[in-house]
Amino acid sequence: MGCFGCFERKRSGRSKPSSSALSPLSTSRSDDSGAPGRHAGTSSGSAATTTTTTTTTLSSPRSLPSLYEERAHNLRAFEFKELRSATDGFSRQLKIGEGGFGCVYRGSIKAHNGNTNTAVAVKKLNHNSLQGHKQWLAEVQFLGVVEHPNLVKLIGYCAVDGERGCQRLLVYEFMPNKSLDDHLFNKVYPSLPWNVRLQIALGAAEGLTYLHEGVEVQVIYRDFKASNVLLDEEFKPKLSDFGLAREGPSPGNTHVSTAVMGTYGYAAPDYIETGHLTAKSDVWSFGVVLYEILTGRKSTERNRPRNEQKLLDWVKRYPVESRRFGQIMDPRLENQYSMRAAREIAKLANICLSKNARDRPKMSEAVESIKQAMQFQEMDGCTDAVEGNLAKATEVDRETKDEQEAGSTESLRRRMLHLAKLNESANVVGRRKFMLMNVADPL
Numbered sequence: 001m002g003c004f005g006c007f008e009r010k011r012s013g014r015s016k017p018s019s020s021a022l023s024p025l026s027t028s029r030s031d032d033s034g035a036p037g038r039h040a041g042t043s044s045g046s047a048a049t050t051t052t053t054t055t056t057t058l059s060s061p062r063s064l065p066s067l068y069e070e071r072a073h074n075l076r077a078f079e080f081k082e083l084r085s086a087t088d089g090f091s092r093q094l095k096i097g098e099g100g101f102g103c104v105y106r107g108s109i110k111a112h113n114g115n116t117n118t119a120v121a122v123k124k125l126n127h128n129s130l131q132g133h134k135q136w137l138a139e140v141q142f143l144g145v146v147e148h149p150n151l152v153k154l155i156g157y158c159a160v161d162g163e164r165g166c167q168r169l170l171v172y173e174f175m176p177n178k179s180l181d182d183h184l185f186n187k188v189y190p191s192l193p194w195n196v197r198l199q200i201a202l203g204a205a206e207g208l209t210y211l212h213e214g215v216e217v218q219v220i221y222r223d224f225k226a227s228n229v230l231l232d233e234e235f236k237p238k239l240s241d242f243g244l245a246r247e248g249p250s251p252g253n254t255h256v257s258t259a260v261m262g263t264y265g266y267a268a269p270d271y272i273e274t275g276h277l278t279a280k281s282d283v284w285s286f287g288v289v290l291y292e293i294l295t296g297r298k299s300t301e302r303n304r305p306r307n308e309q310k311l312l313d314w315v316k317r318y319p320v321e322s323r324r325f326g327q328i329m330d331p332r333l334e335n336q337y338s339m340r341a342a343r344e345i346a347k348l349a350n351i352c353l354s355k356n357a358r359d360r361p362k363m364s365e366a367v368e369s370i371k372q373a374m375q376f377q378e379m380d381g382c383t384d385a386v387e388g389n390l391a392k393a394t395e396v397d398r399e400t401k402d403e404q405e406a407g408s409t410e411s412l413r414r415r416m417l418h419l420a421k422l423n424e425s426a427n428v429v430g431r432r433k434f435m436l437m438n439v440a441d442p443l
């Protein structure tokens with residue numbers, strides 16, 4: 001298949017003449033300046049990256065490019081018209097989601113060798129841009145190499161550079177139960193039971209462990225969040241969206257220096273500040289999602305009272321060892337959870353959220369902690385929650401008093417916040433992703 005030579009071509013610096021249906025091989029030419037994997041030893045991915053020391057040509061021959069050449073032959077190169085017909089012309093009725101990079105459609109494709117139909121999700125990137133292409137290419141490269149029950153399977157891709165612009169599409173296995181984000185935060189769906197939440201946390205942790213510790217090259221996922229944890233028919237989690245994934249630091253280096261990219265509310269503060277990316281940046285994001293699973297609250301919720309908008313600030317007021325801890329638990333659990341398990345998960349979240357990245361656990365250690373927490377089976381969540389309600393009453397009193405004292409300045413502030421919120425909801429997709437090209441050499 002055409003994609004075998006993808007990295008070879010980039011190394012030699014040659015490009016293929018344009019055609020209407022291109023493989024990652026030939027589309028990579030437009031990426032030469034942004035350059036994932038230009039030569040062995042350079043980190044690959046969707047954006048500008050430099051390693052911490054001068055890269056040598058002696059780095060491992062088993063780089064991402066060579067792994068891709070070995071493993072990606074299972075990917076199918078689709079023609080645009082095949083995917084158009086698979087999705088009824090990208091029909092609105094078949095649209096199942098929309099993210100920062102484009103719309104996702106449900107579709108049906110015929111297997112290579114017969115008439116059986118397979119349900120797929122087709123993501124059509126809406127960026128007619130170099131950045132969109134880079135994210136598409138990173139996704140093809142990484143998902144072409146990795147294979148794990150907790151990672152979504154990429155079936156194939158489509159790239160067209162025609163007179164009417166560029167089209168970049170990805171075809172995944174279809175995940176029938178939406179995302180963890182939908183089930184935690186959208187009240188349309190029934191609340192996820194406690195055991196299912198723990199299973200999801202465990203599966204997601206195992207997926208990250210595989211990326212960090214189980215592939216020949218380390219993969220840093222860089223966009224771990226509840227909306228990227230998709231759920232299969234049995235609610236088993238699979239990580240999706242590898243557009244921001246990066247190859248980890250080469251041997252002898254502690255981190256990869258990158259332009260800062262990710263999603264507000266999930267990216268590690270040290271990464272945002274320095275642009276130094278490590279697997280521990282994913283561990284921070286995992287800690288955020290653990291608190292989302294416990295509380296049923298999103299990492300940032302603008303429609304809450306001011307002092308509850310940032311989940312991590314809010315939960316700090318209910319320390320894990322205190323009697324008030326139960327108060328953070330998702331009311332939709334209706335006390336059907338093990339308090340001991342919940343405390344263990346919160347402790348794990350806290351170390352994942354250590355300020356110093358080196359103090360955060362490895363994901364394999366997080367997996368062990370979750371397994372231990374799962375041993376607590378008693379559904380005794382009510383005890384502390386009742387105590388918590390008392391504490392909550394006291395707290396509400398205190399907050400009301402604080403707010404009265406803040407007086408008119410606060411009311412002005414709120415009006416400003418309200419305006420900001422209106423502005424945000426007008427551009428809800430745009431606000432979630434960020435790219436701050438403030439650190440690394442963008443090319």
Ligand SMILES: Nc1ncnc2c1ncn2[C@@H]1O[C@H](COP(=O)(O)OP(=O)(O)OP(=O)(O)O)[C@@H](O)[C@H]1O
Nearest residue numbers: 096097098099100101104121172173174175179227
């Ligand atoms: N393989 C899939 N199977 C079924 N549904 C999917 C699949 N991939 C994506 N979706 C649906 O499409 C939605 C949008 O996904 P997408 O990754 O584009 O955006 P997002 O994760 O919500 O936001 P962001 O762009 O910030 O990552 C998902 O929440 C999910 O409901």
Ligand SMILES: [Mg+2]
Nearest residue numbers: 099227228241
């Ligand atoms: Mg996503």
